[in-house]
Amino acid sequence: MSIVVRNSRRAERATVDALAGFGVATVHEAQGRTGLIDPALRPVWAGAHIAGTAVTVSVPPGDNWMLHVAVEQCREGDVLVVAPTSPSEAGYFGDLIATAVAARGVRGLVIDAGCRDVAELQRMGFPVWARHISAFGTVKETLGDVNTPIVCGGQRIEAGDVIVADDDGAVAVPRATAATVLAAARAREEKEAASRKRYASGELSLDVNAMRERLARKGLTYVDQEPTR
Numbered sequence: 001m002s003i004v005v006r007n008s009r010r011a012e013r014a015t016v017d018a019l020a021g022f023g024v025a026t027v028h029e030a031q032g033r034t035g036l037i038d039p040a041l042r043p044v045w046a047g048a049h050i051a052g053t054a055v056t057v058s059v060p061p062g063d064n065w066m067l068h069v070a071v072e073q074c075r076e077g078d079v080l081v082v083a084p085t086s087p088s089e090a091g092y093f094g095d096l097i098a099t100a101v102a103a104r105g106v107r108g109l110v111i112d113a114g115c116r117d118v119a120e121l122q123r124m125g126f127p128v129w130a131r132h133i134s135a136f137g138t139v140k141e142t143l144g145d146v147n148t149p150i151v152c153g154g155q156r157i158e159a160g161d162v163i164v165a166d167d168d169g170a171v172a173v174p175r176a177t178a179a180t181v182l183a184a185a186r187a188r189e190e191k192e193a194a195s196r197k198r199y200a201s202g203e204l205s206l207d208v209n210a211m212r213e214r215l216a217r218k219g220l221t222y223v224d225q226e227p228t229r
């Protein structure tokens with residue numbers, strides 16, 4: 001088996017950092033409900049919220065050798081994105097590799113497999129989104145690829161794409177559309193802020209969003225009561 005280690009062109013840092021100001025739900029909606037990584041990949045501890053540029057790693061099942069190769073490719077502001085070539089629950093990543101990548105400025109890990117040392121990762125404040133938590137160990141025998149396109153949690157991700165992740169899960173934003181998605185996220189947040197203000201003042205979402213006519217056309221009827229406003 002061969003190994004491919006590529007350099008990547010990363011999304012622009014200012015765009016990436018600005019995307020960190022938006023939640024996964026907002027970013028996902030802002031790019032037309034695309035890019036959402038399988039929600040089965042959950043944060044291993046609550047409260048982390050990151051955005052960074054993907055360093056992609058394709059790993060054989062039960063073998064984390066390529067993570068060690070990937071460490072060298074990581075730069076400040078990156079997120080490691082790891083997918084096994086066939087399903088694996090093994091604990092590929094723990095506090096030791098986290099320490100190594102954190103020293104290179106990596107902001108977190110998204111892995112479509114297992115991770116371990118969760119208490120230590122939380123203590124370090126190193127964010128991880130994983131399909132499994134498993135103490136089961138991995139070997140270092142077989143090669144894979146670094147910074148080639150991978151499918152992680154059902155999404156095709158290229159090196160240098162943007163990953164945004166929070167308590168809801170993780171979303172991938174292609175490098176080429178990151179700036180457009182950022183603008184759309186800002187617009188969406190402004191719209192939601194306006195709605196939130198009106199809801200807080202007691203206005204009904206049915207009125208704020210002009211839903212009543214459509215509901216009536218669909219046949220919604222109120223039995224034995226007048227609609228209250």
Ligand SMILES: O=C([O-])CC(=O)C(=O)O
Binds near residue numbers: 064092093
């Ligand atoms: O060493 C490993 O294979 C994974 C791990 O537990 C760590 O990085 O701490």
Ligand SMILES: [Mg+2]
Binds near residue numbers: 117
């Ligand atoms: Mg460990």
